[in-house]
């Protein structure tokens with residue numbers, strides 16, 4: 001029976017399996033990684049039971065490996081996810097999300113008067129406190145918490 005459960009999402013030969021996604025964040029992860037633009041097979045599974053998370057999402061992406069920059073974007077929605085790098089059906093590496101020093105064009109500034117909300121331009125945030133997840137807008141200096149951001 002265990003075996004059958006584990007195979008709910010089919011194994012992939014080469015690519016990336018993104019695991020331990022909080023279920024309500026799964027579709028934000030697909031957006032942040034631009035999975036809607038990929039032309040390789042993508043399998044999204046959601047609301048699986050997880051001992052650690054309650055309910056979790058798993059995304060399997062064939063023939064695709066993500067850059068450190070792409071992975072770091074996930075820190076704003078799902079800092080505890082794990083990316084399993086698959087080669088020849090085996091997990092050859094596990095990558096965790098590292099909070100970057102800077103976030104460009106990923107989250108919105110929550111200050112309505114900020115220039116980034118009034119001009120067609122990219123937002124830039126400096127991560128001023130990685131432990132508590134505090135971001136500071138490069139343009140207006142307004143601080144906001146990583147867990148409460150709105151994505152661009």
Ligand SMILES: [Zn+2]
Nearest residue numbers: 109114137140
């Ligand atoms: Zn701002």
